[in-house]
Amino acid sequence: MAYSVSPEGVAEGNIVAPGEAPGEAPGEAPRQIFRRQDGTNVELATFPPGDPENPRNWPLWRKWSIVAAIAFIDLTVSFAASAFSPAATKFLKDFGVSSEVATLGLSMTVWGFALGPMTLAPLSEYYGRSPIYIASYGTYLFFVLGTALVQNLGGFLILRFLSGWFCAVTIANFGGTIADLFEPQATGIPMSLFLWAATVGSPLGYLLFSFVAQYRDWRDVFWALLGICGGAWLLLTAILKETRHSILLLRRAACERKERTTDAVELPDSMKQRGPCELFNTALTRPFRFLFTEAIIVFGALYNGYLYGLSFLFNGAFSLVFGMGGHGFNTVSVGLCFLGIIVGISFGPFTNLWQEHYYQRRIAAAGGRNMPEARVQLGKVAAVVFPISLFWFSWTTYKSVHFIVPVIASAFWGWSFYTLILMTYTYTEDSYKVYSASAFAGLGLIRNIAGGGFPLFAEQMFMNEGYQWAGSILAFLAILLVPIPFILERCGRALRLRSPWAKQHIADLAEDEMPSGSKDPSLVL
Numbered sequence: 001m002a003y004s005v006s007p008e009g010v011a012e013g014n015i016v017a018p019g020e021a022p023g024e025a026p027g028e029a030p031r032q033i034f035r036r037q038d039g040t041n042v043e044l045a046t047f048p049p050g051d052p053e054n055p056r057n058w059p060l061w062r063k064w065s066i067v068a069a070i071a072f073i074d075l076t077v078s079f080a081a082s083a084f085s086p087a088a089t090k091f092l093k094d095f096g097v098s099s100e101v102a103t104l105g106l107s108m109t110v111w112g113f114a115l116g117p118m119t120l121a122p123l124s125e126y127y128g129r130s131p132i133y134i135a136s137y138g139t140y141l142f143f144v145l146g147t148a149l150v151q152n153l154g155g156f157l158i159l160r161f162l163s164g165w166f167c168a169v170t171i172a173n174f175g176g177t178i179a180d181l182f183e184p185q186a187t188g189i190p191m192s193l194f195l196w197a198a199t200v201g202s203p204l205g206y207l208l209f210s211f212v213a214q215y216r217d218w219r220d221v222f223w224a225l226l227g228i229c230g231g232a233w234l235l236l237t238a239i240l241k242e243t244r245h246s247i248l249l250l251r252r253a254a255c256e257r258k259e260r261t262t263d264a265v266e267l268p269d270s271m272k273q274r275g276p277c278e279l280f281n282t283a284l285t286r287p288f289r290f291l292f293t294e295a296i297i298v299f300g301a302l303y304n305g306y307l308y309g310l311s312f313l314f315n316g317a318f319s320l321v322f323g324m325g326g327h328g329f330n331t332v333s334v335g336l337c338f339l340g341i342i343v344g345i346s347f348g349p350f351t352n353l354w355q356e357h358y359y360q361r362r363i364a365a366a367g368g369r370n371m372p373e374a375r376v377q378l379g380k381v382a383a384v385v386f387p388i389s390l391f392w393f394s395w396t397t398y399k400s401v402h403f404i405v406p407v408i409a410s411a412f413w414g415w416s417f418y419t420l421i422l423m424t425y426t427y428t429e430d431s432y433k434v435y436s437a438s439a440f441a442g443l444g445l446i447r448n449i450a451g452g453g454f455p456l457f458a459e460q461m462f463m464n465e466g467y468q469w470a471g472s473i474l475a476f477l478a479i480l481l482v483p484i485p486f487i488l489e490r491c492g493r494a495l496r497l498r499s500p501w502a503k504q505h506i507a508d509l510a511e512d513e514m515p516s517g518s519k520d521p522s523l524v525l
Contacts, residue, residue, distance in 0.1 A: 055180045056180070063181045064190075066239060067181070068193075069235055070170060072232050073137060074194060076228060076229045077170055077171070078198065078200075079201055079229070080163055080205075080225065081109040083221055083225050084106055084221065085106055086213035087209070087218035090217065091105065094218065095153050095156075097153065105160055110312060110452035112164020112166075112167075112168065113448040120132055122282070130240050130241065134237055137169055137236065138233055140167040143166065144163060144229060145226055174194050175194075176244070177243055191426060198421075199311070199414075199418045199421055202312060203341040206338050290438055290441075294501075296492070296496070297428070297443065299424075300424035300439075303484060304421065304446055306478070306481065307420060312452070317471075318337055318338065320458075320459065320463070321406065327399060338410075340411040341413065342414065344413065344414025344416075347414075348419050362374035373492045373493065375423060375430060376485040378419050383416075383483075383485050386482075390475035391471070391475045392412070393471055394471025394472045395468050425440070427488060431496055431505065438501075
């Protein structure tokens with residue numbers, strides 16, 4: 001039975017008014033009491049205003065300690081993939097394989113990122129976010145241990161894939177964790193921190209682990225990775241608390257039923273747990289529904305796939321441009337060249353403060369109305385900077401040009417990378433709200449399939465076409481994506497009106513624009 005609160009319901013006697021709830025002590029938070037069709041009363045377990053058990057009412061220090069711990073985990077997730085790249089040359093010599101096969105050590109992990117969230121996200125609805133964070137990432141540590149010890153190529157690649165699968169828990173749950181902890185209008189800053197970790201992790205991982213790869217065996221890279229990730233897991237275990245509202249209310253309802261020896265305490269229908277079959281059926285089908293039917297998700301997937309693909313492609317391209325065949329740098333020096341991308345990405349959260357201020361001003365001027373189009377202002381600048389930075393990088397890769405020039409170009413690429421990814425995520429979140437988990441699943445699938453695929457053709461492309469024209473081809477493709485933020489700003493509302501999911505979150509609809517039917521609960525995670 002579906003329960004909804006309305007003054008009319010109270011007046012008609014279908015709902016007991018909160019102040020009249022039986023057994024309610026003076027000073028207690030009002031309880032929502034509903035009368036079933038059989039005449040019995042049932043109480044809905046909810047978070048009343050100001051409830052200290054509601055994660056959105058927790059102290060700021062607790063919220064941000066959880067965000068920081070999970071952001072650190074997310075940083076190490078990218079380390080899991082890119083840490084192998086500086087050690088790939090020693091790996092291929094040890095196993096006697098080609099460079100393309102060695103690159104699979106990176107690609108298999110990123111492909112694990114693509115599929116992991118499709119299983120881990122529904123598990124968090126059933127068991128809660130905290131157990132899935134801790135158990136999944138803890139299992140990943142055993143796969144890292146196995147990777148350091150494995151003696152055959154097949155076992156190595158399988159372990160790399162499983163490592164990506166299980167450590168992708170932050171990709172599956174971080175957006176939901178932010179929504180648990182913060183009101184919708186306050187998610188911008190924590191989301192920018194999460195996406196900083198998600199974007200800077202690949203170049204930072206290459207830089208950090210190049211120091212190990214230069215002087216030690218390739219297996220020692222994974223021992224070092226195990227040490228860092230193990231420390232991150234211990235920190236997470238010490239700090240993390242359950243944040244998922246439905247799980248907390250489920251526990252509250254169970255406790256109240258036990259204390260009062262009654263079954264008349266239930267959760268609202270939207271909070272009730274779905275069965276495992278329904279959960280997994282939804283998780284395995286919804287990314288494709290959004291990818292094939294939603295123009296906004298298609299635009300976001302194009303940027304996510306291409307940008308993340310380039311991010312991992314640069315692991316191989318930088319080794320060619322700055323390594324022994326280019327500027328003649330050793331492994332550590334090549335790693336240091338990634339500082340350009342790292343600085344560019346790290347500058348992004350600061351410029352996002354302006355974007356966030358602009359967004360809040362637009363929302364205030366609109367009376368608090370939802371306005372995703374106010375999220376794209378910096379994205380328009382980044383869309384133009386993106387291809388320019390690639391052309392700049394490409395045509396300064398000559399040995400006769402000082403190495404710092406392409407490194408500076410890569411910094412501008414890093415800033416555009418971060419800014420465009422943040423734009424797609426915040427625009428998607430504002431457009432789809434309760435359905436955003438479905439939308440993010442589609443974006444994540446494309447971004448990680450591309451992220452694993454691009455490195456496989458990086459060496460052949462740069463060697464066959466030459467560094468300058470290989471980079472230029474990538475820049476020309478980037479030009480094709482320039483119109484996307486401009487289209488979203490100009491036509492975004494029309495695109496949202498065409499979507500049965502996004503249309504439900506447009507506040508100023510005319511009567512003939514109102515969506516028909518009810519929300520599809522299979523899409524809400």
